[in-house]
Amino acid sequence: MAPMISVSEATSIFKEKLLIKSIKIAHSVFADRDYPPFNRVMMDGIAISYQDYEEGHREFSIAGIQPAGVEALGPISSNQCIEVMTGAPLPKGADLVIPYEDLKISEKSAQIINETSRSKMEHVHLQGSDCKAGDKVLNAGTNLNGPHTGIATSMGMLPELTESSRILVISTGDELVEVHEKPLEYQIRRSNVHAIKNSLELNGFTDVSINHLKDDKELVAAHFIHATKLFDVLIYSGGVSKGKFDFLPSVWSEQGVIKYFHEVAQRPGKPLWFGKDELNQTTVIGLPGNPISSLICLHRYFIPTRLMYALLEDEITFSKPLTYFLPSTFSYKTDGTLWAKPLKIKNSGEFTALANSDGFLELPAEMNHFPKGHAFPFWPWKGL
Amino acid sequence: MAPMISVSEATSIFKEKLLIKSIKIAHSVFADRDYPPFNRVMMDGIAISYQDYEEGHREFSIAGIQPAGVEALGPISSNQCIEVMTGAPLPKGADLVIPYEDLKISEKSAQIINETSRSKMEHVHLQGSDCKAGDKVLNAGTNLNGPHTGIATSMGMLPELTESSRILVISTGDELVEVHEKPLEYQIRRSNVHAIKNSLELNGFTDVSINHLKDDKELVAAHFIHATKLFDVLIYSGGVSKGKFDFLPSVWSEQGVIKYFHEVAQRPGKPLWFGKDELNQTTVIGLPGNPISSLICLHRYFIPTRLMYALLEDEITFSKPLTYFLPSTFSYKTDGTLWAKPLKIKNSGEFTALANSDGFLELPAEMNHFPKGHAFPFWPWKGL
Numbered sequence: 001m002a003p004m005i006s007v008s009e010a011t012s013i014f015k016e017k018l019l020i021k022s023i024k025i026a027h028s029v030f031a032d033r034d035y036p037p038f039n040r041v042m043m044d045g046i047a048i049s050y051q052d053y054e055e056g057h058r059e060f061s062i063a064g065i066q067p068a069g070v071e072a073l074g075p076i077s078s079n080q081c082i083e084v085m086t087g088a089p090l091p092k093g094a095d096l097v098i099p100y101e102d103l104k105i106s107e108k109s110a111q112i113i114n115e116t117s118r119s120k121m122e123h124v125h126l127q128g129s130d131c132k133a134g135d136k137v138l139n140a141g142t143n144l145n146g147p148h149t150g151i152a153t154s155m156g157m158l159p160e161l162t163e164s165s166r167i168l169v170i171s172t173g174d175e176l177v178e179v180h181e182k183p184l185e186y187q188i189r190r191s192n193v194h195a196i197k198n199s200l201e202l203n204g205f206t207d208v209s210i211n212h213l214k215d216d217k218e219l220v221a222a223h224f225i226h227a228t229k230l231f232d233v234l235i236y237s238g239g240v241s242k243g244k245f246d247f248l249p250s251v252w253s254e255q256g257v258i259k260y261f262h263e264v265a266q267r268p269g270k271p272l273w274f275g276k277d278e279l280n281q282t283t284v285i286g287l288p289g290n291p292i293s294s295l296i297c298l299h300r301y302f303i304p305t306r307l308m309y310a311l312l313e314d315e316i317t318f319s320k321p322l323t324y325f326l327p328s329t330f331s332y333k334t335d336g337t338l339w340a341k342p343l344k345i346k347n348s349g350e351f352t353a354l355a356n357s358d359g360f361l362e363l364p365a366e367m368n369h370f371p372k373g374h375a376f377p378f379w380p381w382k383g384l
Numbered sequence: 385m386a387p388m389i390s391v392s393e394a395t396s397i398f399k400e401k402l403l404i405k406s407i408k409i410a411h412s413v414f415a416d417r418d419y420p421p422f423n424r425v426m427m428d429g430i431a432i433s434y435q436d437y438e439e440g441h442r443e444f445s446i447a448g449i450q451p452a453g454v455e456a457l458g459p460i461s462s463n464q465c466i467e468v469m470t471g472a473p474l475p476k477g478a479d480l481v482i483p484y485e486d487l488k489i490s491e492k493s494a495q496i497i498n499e500t501s502r503s504k505m506e507h508v509h510l511q512g513s514d515c516k517a518g519d520k521v522l523n524a525g526t527n528l529n530g531p532h533t534g535i536a537t538s539m540g541m542l543p544e545l546t547e548s549s550r551i552l553v554i555s556t557g558d559e560l561v562e563v564h565e566k567p568l569e570y571q572i573r574r575s576n577v578h579a580i581k582n583s584l585e586l587n588g589f590t591d592v593s594i595n596h597l598k599d600d601k602e603l604v605a606a607h608f609i610h611a612t613k614l615f616d617v618l619i620y621s622g623g624v625s626k627g628k629f630d631f632l633p634s635v636w637s638e639q640g641v642i643k644y645f646h647e648v649a650q651r652p653g654k655p656l657w658f659g660k661d662e663l664n665q666t667t668v669i670g671l672p673g674n675p676i677s678s679l680i681c682l683h684r685y686f687i688p689t690r691l692m693y694a695l696l697e698d699e700i701t702f703s704k705p706l707t708y709f710l711p712s713t714f715s716y717k718t719d720g721t722l723w724a725k726p727l728k729i730k731n732s733g734e735f736t737a738l739a740n741s742d743g744f745l746e747l748p749a750e751m752n753h754f755p756k757g758h759a760f761p762f763w764p765w766k767g768l
Binding site: 040065068071087143144146147148152155158173174179181185190194197198202242290307310333336339354355357 | 415419420421422424426428449451452453454455456467469470471472473484509513514515519521522523527528529530531532533534535536537538539540541542557558559560563564565566567568569570571572573574575576578579580581582583584586625626627628629673674675679682683690691692693694695716717718719720721722723730731733734735736737738739741759765766
């Protein structure tokens with residue numbers, strides 16, 4: 001028997017070989033002009049000449065009102081002011097804004113009633129101070145958020161996204177019946193493909209289909225030949241253990257799929273299989289059939305996420321030389337720490353317990369005893 | 385002038401008065417039968433009688449193979465075994481599973497070659513050990529994730545989601561042109577509504593429309609009367625400051641909208657307005673027109689998220705008696721702490737800087753000096 005590879009080896013192989021695209025910002029965005037595009041007023045009030053102010057003038061006749069969206073008024077003469085609104089262009093000849101709270105305003109004039117130190121261009125966003133025309137303002141390949149959309153649209157483009165990998169999630173196993181069917185006592189419903197599809201969709205993959213195949217080697221082979229031409233990624237659920245009916249690895253091998261690895265020194269999820277059909281450049285992933293194992297393998301290796309670290313709330317002992325994935329809740333504490341509380345489950349058959357988890361801790365194979373208060377990687381079901 | 389309310393007062397009022405629904409699991413889910421529904425084999429190997437084993441028998445004749453999805457075979461006789469596959473029902477009469485790794489298997493018999501202590505029902509998931517028929521396994525009102533979908537579908541139902549609030553995001557301001565238009569020097573594109581819509585959609589609101597209105601009081605009033613019948617929430621962007629052209633609050637007041645508050649002691653985002661049209665039970669929100677302010681107000685008060693706390697990476701001084709929202713990046717450290725690094729921006733006009741932020745810190749009004757290493761609330765652009 002070939003020795004199992006470690007979790008860190010499996011991680012490296014995935015990193016090197018996995019071809020997978022969630023939706024991201026497709027193109028970098030460059031500023032179409034300076035931002036702000038003009039000297040922009042930051043406060044409601046009046047605009048005056050700084051020189052007037054320096055020379056001691058405190059009362060100004062109102063020569064007009066400058067709203068946003070209107071070409072800059074002016075030029076103003078000495079001892080004149082223009083009432084200005086937030087977002088408006090600074091009137092010509094003005095280089096100081098005095099906010100209303102420092103003013104006494106009558107119909108025709110404005111008087112500064114609050115003496116404080118003022119500087120040239122105070123309360124003015126200078127043209128180009130945010131960015132200059134031609135500056136790169138958004139990087140291709142990042143996850144889109146609200147601010148990105150605001151920046152892109154302010155520069156005249158709706159942000160374009162990359163296409164998601166076309167993913168097919170396939171269950172095998174004659175013990176499985178459809179979700180709407182009533183299973184016989186010894187049957188179960190095929191829920192894994194739905195869980196996998198939903199996890200993928202919640203994490204940036206928008207093109208996910210599902211399928212079910214009977215435990216028939218020829219049928220599975222024929223389906224594979226067809227599917228490898230239509231999809232970028234085939235994710236199989238079940239059929240990769242060492243049982244008598246786990247024939248998927250031999251089908252893939254007969255179809256010329258390159259095997260990167262089979263079996264990882266981890267619990268749960270040991271039977272994980274990873275390879276590639278070189279002809280069609282299709283990624284082939286075999287997830288264990290156990291619902292907890294399949295979701296843990298999917299999130300640990302396949303779904304890109306920001307790596308989190310959480311402090312262990314309970315002491316854990318696990319003596320096997322395997323990386324131990326432990327479904328847990330997590331919580332942010334007011335002191336800036338993140339804590340993970342392992343679920344009290346006895347084995348990977350307790351699937352419904354997962355409803356109350358936020359993800360899982362990764363406890364390294366090199367340790368047997370995991371003390372309370374030590375930090376370990378945490379993988380969330382829904383990443384940031 | 386009425387005194388501004390504090391951020392914590394604004395938070396309480398939103399909590400009490402805001403009617404807003406993102407998509408959640410609509411109905412609790414109850415187990416349709418025991419899980420596992422039968423005594424389920426956990427390892428590939430053989431199933432035998434524990435009594436045989438206790439009496440010292442170590443070699444067993446193979447009476448059959450028990451795959452998953454087939455009714456339990458048996459009953460087995462003394463000194464017989466049945467080969468069992470992971471996920472299969474335990475054959476009748478058997479109450480111990482010995483995994484292949486402890487066996488030497490020939491064509492007709494299996495011999496236990498590895499002596500270790502074994503217990504009754506070892507490597508068997510007992511019927512009902514995960515949950516019993518009738519147990520509640522999913523709570524209505526929680527955010528859906530992959531495991532939830534797996535659990536619901538394994539019990540025969542695709543998870544149903546609640547309907548999202550119908551939200552209309554409205555920009556006003558004659559200085560704004562459409563995204564595809566080329567603005568004149570003193571004009572800008574109407575990007576806020578797109579940013580707000582995208583932030584809402586990335587955080588569980590699926591029914592978000594946008595609209596733009598000219599700065600015409602009668603037009604805005606007529607639109608309001610129509611929109612309040614069609615939408616649950618109206619979010620206005622701009623027009624709520626104290627400028628000469630900020631007439632939205634007076635329109636709402638004339639239309640009988642109850643004002644809960646206007647102006648919050650915060651920077652940015654002071655002009656925030658919140659009220660409700662009692663007749664149609666429509667929530668009315670006026671966000672400041674500044675792009676950074678509008679997104680911060682939206683995320684701070686409106687978008688439900690798990691509250692995070694992050695340690696400040698840089699010392700900050702802010703002396704005004706206002707809550708200070710500071711766009712920042714964040715990172716999880718290997719020691720289980722979360723750190724936030726404030727962006728180096730001078731004022732809320734530097735919108736493009738936001739591209740590199742993950743959200744914003746909330747620094748309380750009661751403090752002026754915020755030392756490095758102290759923890760404060762953090763609001764992410766995309767919540768967990």
